Amino acid sequence: MLERSGECHQCGECCQGLRLTAVLSQALSQHRTMDELKLYYNYRNIKVIGTLPEKDYLFLELSIPCNQLDPSNRCLVHDSPDLKPFLCHAYPTEPDNIPECGYQFSPKTIL
Ligand code: SF4
Numbered sequence: 001m002l003e004r005s006g007e008c009h010q011c012g013e014c015c016q017g018l019r020l021t022a023v024l025s026q027a028l029s030q031h032r033t034m035d036e037l038k039l040y041y042n043y044r045n046i047k048v049i050g051t052l053p054e055k056d057y058l059f060l061e062l063s064i065p066c067n068q069l070d071p072s073n074r075c076l077v078h079d080s081p082d083l084k085p086f087l088c089h090a091y092p093t094e095p096d097n098i099p100e101c102g103y104q105f106s107p108k109t110i111l
């Protein structure tokens, strides 16, 4: 189990794309192979960021920056709890590959 520390310093990096989980077997049945799927998705600006075959998950990222980012990449609703979505308040819940992120994760110490 991992424990989170640190804080959001509003780098805006996690707001550049929209991450979605799709059904791997269904996507493969549409595209026949992973290479074909990636070829098509690449043309549509959709990045395949991973799979979890045992759960039939396909992880995708769409290059759609949030419309709440200001020109300097800061969140316009960061200081407005009622306007900032729950997901954004909770993010990240696990390590992400964003070097700029102000959060770190370390194994939880059990006392
Ligand atoms: S609402 Fe703010 S924190 Fe959430 S994705 Fe948009 S810019 Fe990022």
Ligand code: SF4
Binding pocket: 007, 008, 009, 010, 011, 012, 013, 014, 015, 091, 092, 098, 100, 101, 102, 103
């Ligand atoms: S990547 Fe981390 S520090 Fe940057 S905006 Fe997202 S949560 Fe905040």
